[in-house]
Amino acid sequence: MADSSIAVQNAHGEAQNPALLHHFAEPEQQRNAASLGMWVFLGTEVMFFGGLFVSYLVYRLWYFGDFGAASKTLNVKLGATNTAFLICSSLTVVLAVWAAQTARRTLLLVSLGLTLLLGLAFLGIKGIEYHDKFVEHHVPGASFSFEHEKIPGHPDHYANAQHAQIYFALYFIMTGLHALHMIVGIGIFLWLFTMAWKGRFTPEYNTPVEIGGLYWHFVDIIWIYLFPLLYLIDQHP
Amino acid sequence: MSMATAKAQITERENYLNKEYGIGSWLLTTDHKRIALLYLISITFFFFIGGFFALLIRLELLTPAGDLVQADTYNKLFTMHGMVMVFFFLIPSIPAVLGNFLVPLMIGAKDLAFPRINLLSWYLYIIGGIMMTHCMLTGGVDTGWTFYVPYSIGTNTKFVEAGLAIFVAGFSSILTGLNFVVTIHRMRAPGMTWSRLPLFIWAHYATSIIQLLGTPVIAITILLVAAERVLHLGIFDPKLGGDPVLFQHLFWFYSHPAVYIMILPSMGVVSEVIACYARKRPFGYAFIALSSIAIAVFGFLVWAHHLFVAGISIYAALVFSMLSYAVAVPSAVKVFNWTATLYKGSIHYDAPMLYMFGFIGLFTMGGLTGLFLAALGIDVHVTDTYFVIAHFHYIMVGGAVMGYLGGMHFWWPKISGKLYPEGWAKLAALVVFIGFNLTFFPQFVLGYLGMPRRYWDYSHMPEFQVLNVLSTAGATILGVGYLLPMMYFLWSMRYGKPAAENPWNAAGLEWKTASPPPTFNFDTEPVVTWEAYNYEELDAPQIQEVPVGR
Amino acid sequence: MSEHSKSSPLKTYFAVWVALLVGTYVTYKAAFLDLAPLNAAVALTIASIKATLVALFFMHIKGTSEKMTKVVVVTSLFFLIILLGLSMSDYVVRAPGAN
Numbered sequence: 001m002a003d004s005s006i007a008v009q010n011a012h013g014e015a016q017n018p019a020l021l022h023h024f025a026e027p028e029q030q031r032n033a034a035s036l037g038m039w040v041f042l043g044t045e046v047m048f049f050g051g052l053f054v055s056y057l058v059y060r061l062w063y064f065g066d067f068g069a070a071s072k073t074l075n076v077k078l079g080a081t082n083t084a085f086l087i088c089s090s091l092t093v094v095l096a097v098w099a100a101q102t103a104r105r106t107l108l109l110v111s112l113g114l115t116l117l118l119g120l121a122f123l124g125i126k127g128i129e130y131h132d133k134f135v136e137h138h139v140p141g142a143s144f145s146f147e148h149e150k151i152p153g154h155p156d157h158y159a160n161a162q163h164a165q166i167y168f169a170l171y172f173i174m175t176g177l178h179a180l181h182m183i184v185g186i187g188i189f190l191w192l193f194t195m196a197w198k199g200r201f202t203p204e205y206n207t208p209v210e211i212g213g214l215y216w217h218f219v220d221i222i223w224i225y226l227f228p229l230l231y232l233i234d235q236h237p
Numbered sequence: 238m239s240m241a242t243a244k245a246q247i248t249e250r251e252n253y254l255n256k257e258y259g260i261g262s263w264l265l266t267t268d269h270k271r272i273a274l275l276y277l278i279s280i281t282f283f284f285f286i287g288g289f290f291a292l293l294i295r296l297e298l299l300t301p302a303g304d305l306v307q308a309d310t311y312n313k314l315f316t317m318h319g320m321v322m323v324f325f326f327l328i329p330s331i332p333a334v335l336g337n338f339l340v341p342l343m344i345g346a347k348d349l350a351f352p353r354i355n356l357l358s359w360y361l362y363i364i365g366g367i368m369m370t371h372c373m374l375t376g377g378v379d380t381g382w383t384f385y386v387p388y389s390i391g392t393n394t395k396f397v398e399a400g401l402a403i404f405v406a407g408f409s410s411i412l413t414g415l416n417f418v419v420t421i422h423r424m425r426a427p428g429m430t431w432s433r434l435p436l437f438i439w440a441h442y443a444t445s446i447i448q449l450l451g452t453p454v455i456a457i458t459i460l461l462v463a464a465e466r467v468l469h470l471g472i473f474d475p476k477l478g479g480d481p482v483l484f485q486h487l488f489w490f491y492s493h494p495a496v497y498i499m500i501l502p503s504m505g506v507v508s509e510v511i512a513c514y515a516r517k518r519p520f521g522y523a524f525i526a527l528s529s530i531a532i533a534v535f536g537f538l539v540w541a542h543h544l545f546v547a548g549i550s551i552y553a554a555l556v557f558s559m560l561s562y563a564v565a566v567p568s569a570v571k572v573f574n575w576t577a578t579l580y581k582g583s584i585h586y587d588a589p590m591l592y593m594f595g596f597i598g599l600f601t602m603g604g605l606t607g608l609f610l611a612a613l614g615i616d617v618h619v620t621d622t623y624f625v626i627a628h629f630h631y632i633m634v635g636g637a638v639m640g641y642l643g644g645m646h647f648w649w650p651k652i653s654g655k656l657y658p659e660g661w662a663k664l665a666a667l668v669v670f671i672g673f674n675l676t677f678f679p680q681f682v683l684g685y686l687g688m689p690r691r692y693w694d695y696s697h698m699p700e701f702q703v704l705n706v707l708s709t710a711g712a713t714i715l716g717v718g719y720l721l722p723m724m725y726f727l728w729s730m731r732y733g734k735p736a737a738e739n740p741w742n743a744a745g746l747e748w749k750t751a752s753p754p755p756t757f758n759f760d761t762e763p764v765v766t767w768e769a770y771n772y773e774e775l776d777a778p779q780i781q782e783v784p785v786g787r
Numbered sequence: 788m789s790e791h792s793k794s795s796p797l798k799t800y801f802a803v804w805v806a807l808l809v810g811t812y813v814t815y816k817a818a819f820l821d822l823a824p825l826n827a828a829v830a831l832t833i834a835s836i837k838a839t840l841v842a843l844f845f846m847h848i849k850g851t852s853e854k855m856t857k858v859v860v861v862t863s864l865f866f867l868i869i870l871l872g873l874s875m876s877d878y879v880v881r882a883p884g885a886n
Contacts, residue, residue, distance in 0.1 A: 022348075039855070044415070055461070059480075080815045098800070141468045162478040163478050165470065173461070213846075217846045218846075236821040
């Protein structure tokens with residue numbers, strides 16, 4: 001291909017689509033690169049949380065009874081509600097992607113807005129849960145206290161406070177990092193909402209919605225695992 | 238031909254170096270070649286900082302008594318030496334400098350897939366570097382570069398800052414790997430199929446896999462240690478019911494494969510340079526390419542051989558010991574294939590090739606002594622002795638740094654547009670090789686005889702002094718060997734002879750554009766119609782006029 | 788994504804959404820039954836089904852023309868299993884709490 005034809009192609013592409021960056025030959029290549037980039041990034045996220053899952057597994061294996069006792073102090077109803085919120089937000093995200101691809105502006109804006117609301121509701125409930133734990137002195141550190149909590153299934157055994165503290169440490173780190181990802185996601189979706197408001201997304205150009213959606217779904221998947229691992233260790237009476 | 242020369246003159250007037258001037262045009266650049274140079278300057282800075290610590294360590298060990306520095310200072314010296322060299326020099330060295338410069342050129346792309354993320358990765362590296370420098374200037378850390386718990390939880394030195402510096406630099410490494418993977422998948426020029434990819438690209442692809450999958454684990458580990466220090470959670474603290482061995486599992490899940498982040502790119506350099514100076518297609522191209530991927534995968538299966546004496550179960554130790562031997566297979570495939578490439582090649586003993594000979598010899602020694610350490614029975618005896626120190630320096634300095642320097646020489650004409658002085662370069666290669674062996678070979682003997690690592694005072698074992706003096710003498714020579722290239726590279730930027738497009742008559746797309754290349758790498762989009770390493774075609778009579786420009 | 792205008796994906800999306808909500812409800816209820824050692828297995832199986840549904844239909848792994856997406860997913864999971872599996876290979880044969 002000659003020099004000039006590339007230049008023409010680029011100029012042509014830019015005229016149509018200001019988002020086409022200079023080093024890509026065509027929008028398709030740019031879209032594929034962005035999508036693959038997000039998937040690879042999510043792969044690194046899997047390993048990031050993987051380190052936490054290993055720690056969780058080891059101590060759950062060692063201190064199962066104490067983990068059960070500590071897990072019982074969580075509010076399962078709130079946890080389940082939050083799970084439902086995230087699942088609904090995943091639906092609104094996938095609707096937003098579809099709306100962007102099919103040029104449905106109202107549906108796009110409504111879906112993005114609902115996603116934001118559901119995300120904020122999730123964080124609000126998480127905040128209530130954190131507050132409860134704080135009041136109960138279940139936050140690891142100097143003021144941590146976990147006395148007279150019985151091990152589920154063993155009414156004559158008290159849980160070991162140190163081992164329960166490890167549970168709460170993992171609980172706060174895992175849910176905290178998840179919440180941090182949620183906050184980042186809300187930031188991304190605020191930006192997407194603004195762009196959608198300005199009418200930037202078209203059936204030809206909607207990659208940001210798509211890869212932002214991938215990120216959101218991934219954060220949802222992490223929670224789908226965190227909920228049973230942290231809330232439902234040993235709930236049965 | 239005349240059109241081509243006319244074009245060459247035009248591109249010589251405008252290239253990526255002289256297109257724009259001013260500090261802003263560098264600090265805000267998204268050109269992968271300029272970012273490579275930013276990295277080059279930054280990692281050279283940290284290389285000499287780390288080298289300075291190494292020299293102080295060697296000076297202390299010149300005499301058995303602990304007389305130059307106190308024990309606390311010595312602990313900080315080897316810690317900062319390790320942290321700076323591993324996280325701020327070796328990990329970014331070849332990928333972020335040569336890889337950044339060459340990956341798009343070699344596959345015929347205008348830039349990496351995400352140029353702004355590439356710049357971001359440099360800024361993250363610099364932020365991490367500033368934090369690490371600040372940490373060093375305000376007291377440093379004494380945990381050893383491995384920052385094992387529970388010591389790193391309790392030490393009163395500034396672990397949190399150093400840990401976060403490594404955390405941030407780790408993100409920089411992840412972003413580099415992400416950029417390479419996407420670029421190699423999505424940005425190849427027409428006709429650049431996977432079987433035509435240079436082996437340097439294969440090596441960087443494998444490296445990127447490790448960066449992407451390993452680095453997040455060290456990131457979360459650092460966060461956990463930092464949280465443990467501040468809040469006393471108990472996750473790693475045995476006093477609070479935690480398991481310190483869990484830390485070692487997580488740490489080495491990254492840090493063992495991290496050795497392959499350092500060595501794989503060097504192996505890529507070796508494959509390129511040997512092919513050029515033996516004028517042959519590398520023997521068993523597919524095996525070299527796939528052995529890179531195999532090393533990346535097997536590298537994740539062996540980490541617990543660092544834990545044999547840490548109290549892991551004997552059954553797991555047996556499994557990891559056996560798995561560790563598996564890494565030797567793809568490594569040996571590479572060494573055998575390189576030597577087979579040399580067989581009946583027309584070998585030119587130019588400076589880059591001398592470094593490659595150094596690499597092959599030193600890497601082989603480092604690799605074979607690695608097998609000693611993989612063997613459960615031997616490892617128990619030589620763990621935490623100088624045997625281990627010598628072993629991993631043969632890999633990481635004798636291997637990775639030799640490859641880095643050889644690659645810097647090989648591609649210097651492309652990077653700077655100038656030729657380095659060949660005589661000085663050969664001399665430097667020799668000095669580095671001699672200095673390196675004199676420094677580290679005695680350490681094998683020391684370790685075998687039982688000298689433990691991390692001792693600042695060995696006055697109760699004065700019989701070790703002779704070997705330590707040899708080692709320190711070698712370190713001085715090695716230091717000179719590292720200063721030489723820096724000086725003549727700088728000299729050549731001003732006084733060196735201008736380099737032609739392809740001064741070595743080498744195969745590869747990077748040699749088919751001007752030296753230094755224009756901002757978008759190629760004047761016309763390259764279309765690849767030939768196989769990789771077509772040295773037979775290049776050396777065929779009708780094209781032999783090319784070296785005239787030399 | 789390439790759109791297939793002949794059949795709207797909305798039906799799939801809502802079906803998956805309902806399945807996910809039902810899965811959450813079942814997980815929640817099952818946790819309060821005494822299934823002895825099976826509680827964790829049930830919870831994690833349902834979680835994995837839910838995660839797979841999200842990945843396949845919401846993240847469009849199913850039906851994508853991109854082979855690389857699948858390769859990346861499989862690779863990540865493979866290395867996650869190595870991290871979990873080889874680490875636990877040490878712990879399952881070590882006495883609890885033995886350091």
